[in-house]
Amino acid sequence: MGRVTAFWENTAQTPLQIVEDPFFIERGITLYFKRDDLIHPYVSGNKWRKLKYNLFEAEKKGFTTLLTFGGAYSNHIAATAAAGQATGFDTIGIIRGDELRADANPTLRFASQCGMKLLFVSREEYRDKEKLAQLVGEGCYIIPEGGSNALAVQGVAEVVAEIQSQLNRPVDYLCTALGTGGTAAGLLSASEAKVLVFPSLKIKGEEAKQMILQHLSVLEIKAEIMTDYHFGGYGKVKDELWKFIEQFETQINIPLEQVYTGKMMFGIYDLVKKGFFKQGDILVALHTGGLQGKTK
Ligand SMILES: Cc1ncc(COP(=O)(O)O)c(C=O)c1O
Structure with missing residues (x-):
């Protein structure tokens, strides 16, 4: 067996962890966090x-x-x-x-x-x-x-089957952060669920869709782009975001970082507050890792 095969074969499924927050329970919404941040200490998410x-x-x-x-x-x-x-x-x-x-x-x-x-x-x-x-x-x-390229899309697509086998019921929304669009493309290539995309950069919805589409061989995608959660642009942070991350980590005990997963999770909470989802909806957010880049 080659070293590459040995490295990638040697992994267990990552947990699909429910986010236990009364905030969701009260609104009849279930949010799972797919903990790909735990996949490997250095090659994570x-x-x-x-x-x-x-x-x-x-x-x-x-x-x-x-x-x-x-x-x-x-x-x-x-x-x-x-x-x-x-x-x-x-x-x-x-x-x-x-x-x-x-x-x-x-x-x-x-x-x-x-x-x-x-x-x-x-x-x-x-x-x-x-x-x-x-x-x-x-x-x-x-x-x-x-x-991000076609082979990356193929790799990301595997997480969808993994989630389905762990959950055993249909997912209404898959949520991911966006930087270059490869991860969102991977989810879209394999999923029946709606994909909610949270760009970490200041970008128009149509531009984000084009970024995703360049990795796929289709003309249209079932993605909704949530463009309001970039906090000023790529790598930009505001106190409100740090405060949210701290609160989430204290209460839920799952780490987030400020560039991607923090912004996505902030967006999910905000959309729930605004009534975007309906009662009974099942959401799965992908923890894409990135904790090495955490600055606080
Ligand atoms: C931690 C983390 N999450 C999300 C993303 C966004 O993924 P993509 O570039 O595939 O859109 C990145 C960037 O690749 C990342 O490092």
Whole structure:
């Protein structure tokens, strides 16, 4: 058995945990949290799902180096570095920001300690990823920013069957955060349920749909995009969000972070308050991990 197969076969199903809050019970709504944050200490959440078939493919095709892209705090960079180290690939991360260094923050330090070679490029250079891949990526297996591609979609799709086997009743809404759209595409590719998408960036609903659609071979999707929960934009946080995260963690005892899952969960509570769901609805929110990037 190859190292990649051994790494990915060695996992149990993640818990589908009910969010025990009277707030939901009083309104007749059931919310489950699919705890993919517990899947692996360093390759957690949607990263586990998205990298799986990419690394299978890289191994099958005989690549020895993975090359990918990300910002200074990218969960995907950290996860690719860890997955590469665990499965015997060399890794290269092209990082947005030529003012940065490998010890600039815990994410980059971690990636570097996993053996990832970090190349820092200006924001302008970063925009042309194809050119960067041509310049430094010869012979490398290239994984796009955020890890989102068709093989990532295939990996994320597996969580749907896992949820169905754990729940044994139909889900009304599947909820996920959105960064590059690969995770939402994976859920949509495999689910009958409505998918509620919470962009962590300031973006119009139609733009988010296009981001998702580029990973799918369909023309339309059954997704509703909730654009009001970005808190000022990607990576932006407000006191109200920190307060919500703290309260949720104290009461429910499940960790959230401020870039993706905190914003999504804030949005779910807010939609419940506003009467978006009906009594009896079953919701499943995907915990996409990202806790390595938590700053408080
Ligand atoms: C923790 C976490 N949640 C959600 C997302 C959003 O996923 P996607 O980029 O597939 O939309 C990301 C980014 O990849 C992430 O790191």
